[in-house]
Amino acid sequence: MKKNQCIVVPVDGSETSIQAMDTALELAQATGAKIIFLHAAYFDSSTDDDADSWLPEGPVTESVGDIMEDVRRVVKERLPANINAAFAERTGDPATVIAEFAAAEQAGLIVIGARGLSTVEGFLLGSVSQEVMETATCAVLIIKQKRQEEAFS
Numbered sequence: 792m793k794k795n796q797c798i799v800v801p802v803d804g805s806e807t808s809i810q811a812m813d814t815a816l817e818l819a820q821a822t823g824a825k826i827i828f829l830h831a832a833y834f835d836s837s838t839d840d841d842a843d844s845w846l847p848e849g850p851v852t853e854s855v856g857d858i859m860e861d862v863r864r865v866v867k868e869r870l871p872a873n874i875n876a877a878f879a880e881r882t883g884d885p886a887t888v889i890a891e892f893a894a895a896e897q898a899g900l901i902v903i904g905a906r907g908l909s910t911v912e913g914f915l916l917g918s919v920s921q922e923v924m925e926t927a928t929c930a931v932l933i934i935k936q937k938r939q940e941e942a943f944s
Contacts, residue, residue, distance in 0.1 A: 796899030798826045801889050801919075802862045807904025809865060811934040815902040816869060825875040827896060828866055830859050831888040832880075886922035894928045902932045 800815045802808045812828065819826050859880060870876055881888045893901050905920040924931045 796822070796824045797896050798824045799889070799893040799896060799898045799901045800826055800828050801885070801901070801903050801923075802828050802830055802866070803832070804858045804861050804865075805904060805906070807906065807934055807936045808862075809904075810936075811902045811904040811932075812866065813869065814932065814934055815900075816871065816874060818900070818902070819874050819876075820871065824899070825877070827877050827879055827892075827898070828862065829889060829892055830862060830878075830880045831885040831892070832858075832882060833884070834882065886919045886926065889919070889923050890926040890928070898929050900930045900932060901927055902934065904934045904936070906936060 798815050798819060800808075800812050802812060815826050818824065859878075863878060866876070866878075879892065881892060889901065889903070901923060903920045903923055905918070920931075920933045924933060
């Protein structure tokens with residue numbers, strides 16, 4: 792990665808997005824790159840009104856405003872003073888939004904967390920990290936979910 796380039800880090804509050812954020816922060820410290828933390832979701836905060844929501848409760852329909860508030864808090868806690876960082880929010884298909892945003896920002900790298908889906912699960916449920924890797928015009932670093940090793944008895 793060239794010095795002073797831009798790194799886009801999609802964040803959604805998941806453990807793997809936090810791991811991706813930490814990795815990007817290390818890379819930014821080493822290279823002087825700017826980081827843009829991007830929250831891309833199908834819905835925006837206008838769907839957060841619980842009283843009138845027509846959507847069922849669940850992880851896909853969680854309050855976008857609450858997620859972004861949590862993400863910003865975690866980023867601010869971890870962000871070193873010498874890192875140039877910004878936040879962005881976009882609405883739409885996350886994989887498409889991420890790839891297009893990175894291209895528009897002329898990013899040199901996308902650091903994205905993966906849920907650790909199997910090939911079949913990824914096919915059935917859709918893998919954002921897989922689609923970003925296939926469509927992005929810059930390098931993509933995928934951070935896999937850390938799995939705890941099971942103890943043998």
